[in-house]
Amino acid sequence: SAHSFFLDFTGDGLIHFEAQPGGWAGGDAGITQTEAGSIAAETVMISAHHAEGVLDQVINLDGVVSARSMASGGGRITLDAGAGSARIGGALDAGGDVAGEPGGSLRLSGAGILLRDGSTLRTSGAGGAGTIRIGDADSRQVFLDPGAAIENTQAPSAAPAVPGTVVLRGDAAGRLEHSPREHPVALQLGGSDPVDMARCAKMGRQWGYSEININVGCPSSRAGSGNFGACLFAQPKLLAECVAAMTEAAPVPVSIKTRLGIDELDSYEDLLRLVELTGQAGCRIFIIHARKALSRGLSPAQNRSVPPLDYERVSRLKGDFPHLTIVLNGGLTSHQQGLSVLEETDIDGVMFGRAPCADWWLLQQVDPLYFGEPPPMQSRSEAVAAVLEYLTDQCIRYGTSAARIARHLPGLWCAVPGARAMRRRLSENPERCPEILRDWLQSQSALQEPTLQ
Numbered sequence: 001s002a003h004s005f006f007l008d009f010t011g012d013g014l015i016h017f018e019a020q021p022g023g024w025a026g027g028d029a030g031i032t033q034t035e036a037g038s039i040a041a042e043t044v045m046i047s048a049h050h051a052e053g054v055l056d057q058v059i060n061l062d063g064v065v066s067a068r069s070m071a072s073g074g075g076r077i078t079l080d081a082g083a084g085s086a087r088i089g090g091a092l093d094a095g096g097d098v099a100g101e102p103g104g105s106l107r108l109s110g111a112g113i114l115l116r117d118g119s120t121l122r123t124s125g126a127g128g129a130g131t132i133r134i135g136d137a138d139s140r141q142v143f144l145d146p147g148a149a150i151e152n153t154q155a156p157s158a159a160p161a162v163p164g165t166v167v168l169r170g171d172a173a174g175r176l177e178h179s180p181r182e183h184p185v186a187l188q189l190g191g192s193d194p195v196d197m198a199r200c201a202k203m204g205r206q207w208g209y210s211e212i213n214i215n216v217g218c219p220s221s222r223a224g225s226g227n228f229g230a231c232l233f234a235q236p237k238l239l240a241e242c243v244a245a246m247t248e249a250a251p252v253p254v255s256i257k258t259r260l261g262i263d264e265l266d267s268y269e270d271l272l273r274l275v276e277l278t279g280q281a282g283c284r285i286f287i288i289h290a291r292k293a294l295s296r297g298l299s300p301a302q303n304r305s306v307p308p309l310d311y312e313r314v315s316r317l318k319g320d321f322p323h324l325t326i327v328l329n330g331g332l333t334s335h336q337q338g339l340s341v342l343e344e345t346d347i348d349g350v351m352f353g354r355a356p357c358a359d360w361w362l363l364q365q366v367d368p369l370y371f372g373e374p375p376p377m378q379s380r381s382e383a384v385a386a387v388l389e390y391l392t393d394q395c396i397r398y399g400t401s402a403a404r405i406a407r408h409l410p411g412l413w414c415a416v417p418g419a420r421a422m423r424r425r426l427s428e429n430p431e432r433c434p435e436i437l438r439d440w441l442q443s444q445s446a447l448q449e450p451t452l453q
Contacts, residue, residue, distance in 0.1 A: 044077045080401060081110025088148075089116040095151070096125030103130025103152065109401060111140050117147030124153045131165045136400045142168065176207040179390070186211035186255065190218065190228040192235070197242045198249035205250035211285070212246060214239070216258035216274075219293035219303040230293035233262040236274040240281040247282035255285035257329070260313055261292040268313060275317065279324055287351055288314045290330040304354075315345040327351050335362065335369050342370075359414035381444045384412060388437045395434070403430035409437075 075094040079086050086108050094104035103125030113135055115121070123130030129152045135142045144150075152166055178185055187204040189212060191197050201212045215223075216232045216239065223229030232239050239256075246254045256278060261270050275286060291307040298306055309331045318326040329351035332338050338350040356362045360383070367373040377383045387409065394400040406426045413419040425436050 046079045075104035077106045085112035086110040087114045088119045091120040093122045095122045100127040102128040105131045107133045109136045113142045115144045115148035117145040120149045122151040133167045184210040186213045188213040190215045192227045194241045194245035198245035201246040201250040211253045213255045220300045230262045236277045240277040243278050243281040243283045257287040259293040266292045285325040287327040318346045360411040402433040406430035406433035
């Protein structure tokens with residue numbers, strides 16, 4: 001028991017855990033609490049989103065986590081799995097049981113959230129119900145098993161009535177909402193059931209997406225177990241059925257992002273068959289990651305670098321299908337590489353993946369270099385101001401953690417004076433991200449930063 005209790009991976013909390021593989025029964029790394037375990041404090045914060053080098057970060061809680069207020073505001077429980085999953089099998093209790101004590105607040109966030117059978121979320125209070133927030137704008141999957149319980153009520157005898165709030169942020173609005181600034185924007189789907197894929201494509205069209213993309217490239221075991229991603233390369237007929245159903249359901253272009261092959265199915269003829277069948281079904285755009293996928297023996301990260309690149313095969317594919325749009329992906333880290341590919345082959349386009357995450361200004365140069373148009377931002381200050389506007393909107397409207405956005409921002413200052421200091425400030429105080437950005441903008445205003453062409 002303690003006034004505040006922190007479990008984190010940042011190294012700057014009260015307790016530091018080193019992420020190790022096999023952290024739970026499913027084989028993922030993460031924080032695990034057994035059925036016999038219990039955590040009690042006024043404030044409990046469990047965070048995994050700063051873990052480095054962990055592919056599937058999991059917060060897996062089967063015991064009891066309770067938060068009881070030492071004042072009058074109710075206890076507080078926050079579980080943030082970041083890009084990973086929060087899986088709850090036990091009880092999270094921020095209720096107020098003392099006479100007049102209100103229920104507290106309970107917030108779960110992460111890319112995936114699962115409330116198992118027998119799990120309980122409670123913020124009921126004798127002096128009024130509390131607040132439960134499940135998911136945020138970054139959550140992609142939110143599942144509540146039939147036996148999961150959410151309790152957020154006020155004691156019948158209490159007066160005046162203080163209603164509670166339950167916010168479930170895992171619906172279509174949370175997953176598909178986007179800004180008009182992002183257009184044209186594609187929605188990528190992972191799946192293999194033609195009926196489900198058609199329904200999702202129709203939903204994407206309704207939400208204003210200009211293209212629906214099918215993931216045939218993800219090599220992870222999790223994708224394979226769900227029969228989507230790279231494993232679909234071995235099922236071209238099923239993939240073609242999905243394309244046909246999607247094009248009929250939604251009048252928007254359907255594209256495929258795929259590898260050159262998977263495991264032993266890596267001949268050019270295998271690739272040719274996939275493109276031929278899905279092309280006949282209605283797909284006209286193919287983004288080709290120019291290496292095969294290995295479903296066994298390599299992690300997803302290793303699959304991005306270990307299998308050798310083969311740009312020539314992608315170029316050959318364009319020659320055999322001149323009427324299709326063929327885009328090359330894989331291993332591109334500079335615009336010099338991208339422009340060389342376009343100049344030396346008949347390939348229609350190139351896709352950059354991880355490189356812009358490390359250096360956002362690669363995107364700033366796309367319009368001038370490839371389309372002869374002015375850049376979207378005239379200065380770094382303009383870009384930072386746009387990020388600050390987005391961050392503020394996400395935090396106010398959806399309760400998104402500023403720290404979760406902060407970890408992506410160092411790419412704004414790649415290879416420029418002061419970059420190291422900004423990275424340090426953002427990593428040491430991610431929750432103060434809005435304040436840090438405002439301070440930086442004020443400093444640049446004083447310096448009258450020149451425009452960046």
